[in-house]
Amino acid sequence: MINITSVNEYLALHLQADFWSSLDDNKKNAAFKMAVDDVCGCLGITEIDPARIFQICAVGEQAVFLAEHYDSFNSARQITSEKIDGVGTREYNYRPLSAFSPRALAFLEREAGVLNISRG
Numbered sequence: 001m002i003n004i005t006s007v008n009e010y011l012a013l014h015l016q017a018d019f020w021s022s023l024d025d026n027k028k029n030a031a032f033k034m035a036v037d038d039v040c041g042c043l044g045i046t047e048i049d050p051a052r053i054f055q056i057c058a059v060g061e062q063a064v065f066l067a068e069h070y071d072s073f074n075s076a077r078q079i080t081s082e083k084i085d086g087v088g089t090r091e092y093n094y095r096p097l098s099a100f101s102p103r104a105l106a107f108l109e110r111e112a113g114v115l116n117i118s119r120g
Contacts, residue, residue, distance in 0.1 A: 065103075
């Protein structure tokens with residue numbers, strides 16, 4: 001099982017290091033917990049193996065992604081136009097948002113590839 005120290009170490013030399021270090025501990029812990037749950041759910045495992053580097057990387061990438069983008073997951077509607085002539089009208093655009101960091105997905109694909117067994 002990993003702890004948030006592993007993620008902090010991973011993100012120390014990351015392009016998002018300043019963003020991550022600026023977060024308060026509660027937000028970091030929440031992002032870490034959600035990232036662990038996401039990665040475990042995706043891989044079908046119950047806990048992250050600290051010896052599996054791709055799992056650690058996926059958790060780190062997912063944690064910083066969630067911390068930065070979580071609010072946008074909850075606001076999927078975006079006004080695309082508005083008309084105010086007597087009776088106003090609004091048009092909304094629903095944009096599908098990926099719940100996973102693209103970099104986390106890349107690490108998850110590598111991890112899953114390591115686990116796949118083929119009988120050829």
